[in-house]
Amino acid sequence: MASLYRKMVEAVKVESIELSVIKDNDKKESVHDFYTSEAVIEYNPSFELVENKYVSILFNTRDKNARLYMYGLESLEDDRLEYDESGDVYLKPSNTPLALYFKDYYPLIPGTYLATLVADGERYYIPFIVHAKQLTNNELELMKKELEATVRGLAIDFVKKVYNASDSATKAIPPQLLRHFMIIKKHYPSVMAALTDIFNKANFKTRKQYRWTNENRSNKVDQVTMRALQTKSGYDGHLLTPYSAIDYDLPENRWVKFIVRNVLSLLDQFDESLRSYKVKLSQEIVDLRIYASFQESTRRELSEKERVIVLLENYAQLVHRMKIGFQMINHAPWFDEITYKPFTHIPHNLLLDSRYRALYQLHRDIKEEEVEISLDPSFTYQWKRTDKLYEMWGYLHLLKLLCQIGFEPKSGWMYDNLKGDELFLIPHMASGERIILTKNDLSIQFVYDGVIPLAGSATNLEGTPLYMGKNNRPDGRLDFYQQNVYVGSLIVDFKYRPVSNFWVNSKHNSITRQKEMEQLIAYKRDSNSRFLYGEGQRAKNFRETFSPRPVREVWAIYAEPRMEYRNQSFIHDDSIRIIPMNPGQNFDEIIANLQLIISFMENVKESI
Incomplete structure (x- = not known):
């Protein structure tokens, strides 16, 4: 039976249809495997793509009414794209290729997809895969699972610290509308x-009730009837007689x-x-x-x-x-x-x-x-793009590592929503979100994708103590405070690309270095703060003689699927640390680097 089923979904050749994918603008690969069953998605793909790499598709056939439906078309704008009766986008035949991904396009999302081709009255299915560029398929799935597990784990750990079941009756429980809606649906x-x-x-019961009835029509009497008659209450010529009433008030x-x-x-x-x-x-x-x-x-x-x-x-x-x-x-x-x-x-x-x-x-x-942790669908929606997924995974994994070395989240993001609730809906991670963590006298403001002011007049001690030049939106920023005195920052950028795409050591002292290198260098060199080391002349003298730049180090954390290419380095001139970080790896070295930064921040105030 299994062999018969497989035979039913074997590929067929259709000579009248030309379908090709053109990779990197010149590598043309013809697609020959067409299937007549949707179940084919479980078998070998007809073609494979890689996210964030240039790719075009050429579709042509003698049937000018033919249609090609496939993932990625809905994000494009082209005269050859039309909507069918159901509102789905399809590609019409043409002798010129259509760009599926090019510079600044919305990227293709890794996953397994099924294209559908309708031509000459027949329907064909074409399975294809979009692979992640900087992660293996296993790492990509592990990253998604780790991200969700990390979020839930951080939430549960926090709940255990702040939630006391004995006084839950005194705490207001706000409606978690999205979860309630999903349950109702x-x-x-x-x-x-x-x-x-x-x-x-509807369920009902019959109950005996009484009403006054003309004695000529009364065919039921009981003791209540006789009692009413003896007391001469009621109306002349009427009897209080029983009847069966339907009662729905159950x-x-x-x-x-x-x-x-x-x-x-x-x-x-x-x-x-x-x-x-x-x-x-x-x-x-x-x-x-x-x-x-x-x-x-x-x-x-x-x-x-x-x-x-x-x-x-x-x-x-x-x-x-x-x-x-x-x-x-x-x-x-x-x-x-x-x-x-x-x-x-x-x-x-x-x-x-x-x-x-x-x-x-x-x-x-x-x-x-029961305590339940739910993720807002808009949170998981952010995971569609792999570069965004990696950025969020990296940010939350650093948050997890900070918790492992003794820091406790106090407020911000989901921590503002968890206190006192029986049900916790974790919101999406908005740009500029900040999480406050503390350990002894040291506190950290961990900011996600936040904009740093361009001028000192726009800064403030509590929220944005830094200002810098045009490179002012790092993926992550850790602002450190020792007993409410700002003592410096750590800047983090998550790079979903090979290290050679953003850092080349041989170009460090060259005018030909790429803009990604300039960005990382500028994070430290252009950083300033009016609040560094506190206020007063002594703090000012300390800034001038010890460390006028508030950014202590800049970390470029990158994804690299090949173990032999994962290399960590430190550029002393600009305090830039290049760190590979992939799901499933050992994070001891990253923890050690974090502890070095923290140790410096803990001791710097004592030197002032």
Whole structure:
């Protein structure tokens, strides 16, 4: 059977179709393997690409109505690209190549993909792979897992220090809207089926009640009837007779009313958050459009944000449909009969009746009180580009190493959101985010992708003690404070490229050195601070005689998949340290370098 299945997905040759990939502008590779089953993605790829390398694709065929669908087309702008009836982008046949990646384009993301080609009434599938340039496939997957594990681990460690379960009742638990929405979305199909059935066939009980009935029409009497007759209460010619009344005001129906109103409240809050985020994103798009005509990279970023807007709109439409669904039960003929009474127990029917149990399971998942760490989807969205993934992994791994050598995070980023919550949603890592860590009298402001002021007048002691020239946005910056006195900084840049692309020792003393070398050198040489070593004449004298530059060292941390090419070096003239760092390697040497910097910062104030 396995051999038969494999035979069904064997490649076929289609002479009438020309499909080629052109790498590095001249290396043309024809694609010959076409498949008739989507299952082919599990087998050998028809072609392979490498991220951040120039590549074009040539697609031509005698069928001028043919279409090629593949990953990467949605980020391009070309007259040969069109949208089909479903809104998907396809490439029309042409005798000229289309650039998939070129300088300043949005890069192809490593992964396994499946292109689809429709021609002459046939549909063909073409699997292809985009490889990471500076990491092996195993390292790339390990980096993603390490990044998520590091974030969750740091969060859990912090929670253990600040969270005390005994006083949780006194702490406000803010709604974690995104997680609640995902839970509601997951349960929505089963809950709607249950609500539809409950609408028409809600649980009820019959109760004996009494009403005054004309004695000529009274066919039921009991002791209550006779007592009322003997006391001569009521109306002449009428009897107080029993009848069976339907009572819907049962505990399980009260639970339904409570759960539905709670869910609608959460959906309203989530809807409002979507609107706020969309307004913010729309303004960012307006700002980007000013530069989109000049920079290809800006056009790519603009395109990505516009797609996020579409995602938000889709979410808003889904929320609208869900709200209509839950509001439906409000129109049930029995719904207004349900009263609000305190819940003293979980009624059996809430658990035994599958319809009511579906709603209770939704409620229970929303109210789950165990500590849970959740990642905001926009956080993982940042991982799409491998260079961004490496940058975030490097920053958070240094944070993890600082924790390993005794520093404790106190505030900033997720640490501002974790205190006192039962559920923790880790936000995305925004540019300029800073995390405050402390150990004894030394504190560190660890800044991610933050802009350094160009002039001293724009600086301040607490947030941005540095100013420097035009190279003023390093990937990471560690500002050190000894007993609230600023004592220096460590600048870190994460380079997702070979070391030869940003540093060549033979060009250090040459006017031909590349701009990446100038950038690293400028981080130290152009750095200044009005606050270094404190205030007063003594601090000023110390700056002039000991170390006028606040940046102690500059680290260029780079990815290198080949072990034999991983070399660490230190350029003494400019205090630049070149450090290879890949997932899964030993980090003892990096820890040792960190401790040297920290030791200097701890001792420098005593010398002033």
